[in-house]
Amino acid sequence: MKLRKSLFFILLFSLLSSFSFLIQTQSPNTIINGVYKKMMKAKDYSVQATIKVDLPFIRMMPVEAQIYFKQKDKFRVISKGIAIIPRQGFDQLTRMLKDTTSFTAVNSGSEIIGNASTTIISVIPSADTSDLILGKLWIDIKQNIVLKSQLTTKSNGTILTEYTYGTQVEYGLPDNMVFTVDVKKFKIPKSVAADINNSKKADSKADKKKGKIYIKLYNYKVNKGIPDDIFKK
Amino acid sequence: MFWKSTYNEFIKIAAKPRSYIGLGAITLLIGIVLFALKMDGLTYISFITAPFEQSLSFEGNLLNGNTMAFIILQMLIIHIPLLVALVTGDLVSGEAAMGTIRLLLTKPISRSSVLFSKYLAGCAYTFIIIVWLAVLALGVSKVIFGTGDLMVLNSDGLVILQQTDVLWRFVSGFAVAFLALVTVATLSLTFSCFSENSIGPIVSTMAVIILFTIIGTLDVPIFDRIRPLLFTTHMAAWRSFFEDPLPIKEIVNSLVVLVVHCVVLLAIAVYKFKHKDILS
Numbered sequence: 180m181k182l183r184k185s186l187f188f189i190l191l192f193s194l195l196s197s198f199s200f201l202i203q204t205q206s207p208n209t210i211i212n213g214v215y216k217k218m219m220k221a222k223d224y225s226v227q228a229t230i231k232v233d234l235p236f237i238r239m240m241p242v243e244a245q246i247y248f249k250q251k252d253k254f255r256v257i258s259k260g261i262a263i264i265p266r267q268g269f270d271q272l273t274r275m276l277k278d279t280t281s282f283t284a285v286n287s288g289s290e291i292i293g294n295a296s297t298t299i300i301s302v303i304p305s306a307d308t309s310d311l312i313l314g315k316l317w318i319d320i321k322q323n324i325v326l327k328s329q330l331t332t333k334s335n336g337t338i339l340t341e342y343t344y345g346t347q348v349e350y351g352l353p354d355n356m357v358f359t360v361d362v363k364k365f366k367i368p369k370s371v372a373a374d375i376n377n378s379k380k381a382d383s384k385a386d387k388k389k390g391k392i393y394i395k396l397y398n399y400k401v402n403k404g405i406p407d408d409i410f411k412k
Numbered sequence: 413m414f415w416k417s418t419y420n421e422f423i424k425i426a427a428k429p430r431s432y433i434g435l436g437a438i439t440l441l442i443g444i445v446l447f448a449l450k451m452d453g454l455t456y457i458s459f460i461t462a463p464f465e466q467s468l469s470f471e472g473n474l475l476n477g478n479t480m481a482f483i484i485l486q487m488l489i490i491h492i493p494l495l496v497a498l499v500t501g502d503l504v505s506g507e508a509a510m511g512t513i514r515l516l517l518t519k520p521i522s523r524s525s526v527l528f529s530k531y532l533a534g535c536a537y538t539f540i541i542i543v544w545l546a547v548l549a550l551g552v553s554k555v556i557f558g559t560g561d562l563m564v565l566n567s568d569g570l571v572i573l574q575q576t577d578v579l580w581r582f583v584s585g586f587a588v589a590f591l592a593l594v595t596v597a598t599l600s601l602t603f604s605c606f607s608e609n610s611i612g613p614i615v616s617t618m619a620v621i622i623l624f625t626i627i628g629t630l631d632v633p634i635f636d637r638i639r640p641l642l643f644t645t646h647m648a649a650w651r652s653f654f655e656d657p658l659p660i661k662e663i664v665n666s667l668v669v670l671v672v673h674c675v676v677l678l679a680i681a682v683y684k685f686k687h688k689d690i691l692s
Binding site for chain 1: 463464466467468469470471472473474560561563568569570571573574577656
């Protein structure tokens, strides 16, 4: 009886070990495919957003907006007021991941983010003409979701994005996104701004070159169908 | 008697064709600016957003009536003093040139009351100019472009004000712009008391404004002490209402400087007018 019990535990242990080994040895492309497939579950979605901007050189109150997305690449933000979002916004990741032949994915180690263990996948584009220079994704392979991404492009610089998931984790859609963006040092002549009498000394905040955009997403409506007219500006 | 005299002075202003040059010029200028912005306003707006466009995208109605009104104010508020001085610089010297000042001063009313009547009528004219500017810049812009958040480009960054937070700023801004124009009106009236023709006070007023503006714009340390005392430095105080947070201390300081200028200039004008030789 004791021998049977011991044999059972040895077998269970070896099974768990091999499963964990399998997880760890998934190829980077397989991991990315897993994430992409999860993202593709949402054919379309609309969501309400609260956008809070904390950028040097820009002062504004949080803005409410409605965001629409439809496969493959239709994206629109509708806001009563003026909303500022990163150029590499919501659909950049999906667009990048959809063609796994256009880049080489490399496993760059692992990192713990919050309570989740993530695998870091570096994405290097195959073509010299690609806008992307380097992509880095922190992927929770248990849930097939991206918890952090850092995309460096020729046109838009580097944007670091942190994702927090909640209600729509099954579609890989986050509840909160925090974008860290590079902002060029901003200084325009007083005469150009017609601000000739401004004698205030530069704000210490003005020396900051990084800023953050916080986007809280709520009231998701996933796969309910969105008419194409909404995407016409 | 004082109010009747003020009313008469206002009628005199209304009867002069030159009084309508200002209103006509504002109407024409705003009409041209609105037409140009309606045709190609997004190019103009992209000039404001360009420094940020590399990494950020602006969504929403950027080309709206509030932003247009601010752009128009910024363009015109520098030129409007000329239109005001054109009328207020003529208030005393015009009468001297025509010889009607002798008849005017035979009325049973003191010289200071006559001057104050002229001053009040000049202020009323300035008020009409500002109201007309507000109606065209804000009212017509909103009709053409709709409403929306206001984007203000300062030399140290971009301020975006929500549309619900904008109206009181415009009203306060126009009120301060009115005080600034009243200061110009007071200056030209004072010059008018020293002159026997209309051109002198108008040109002198503009010369002072240009000179002070140049001194105020030059970032040379030698002018650092003078700059805060010049009324032209504070004529742009209306712009402070479009900053966030509101620089209350600076606004109050500007109001004090403008009011002190008005009082001192008016005192000089009263002294000169009381001692003015109208017989020669």
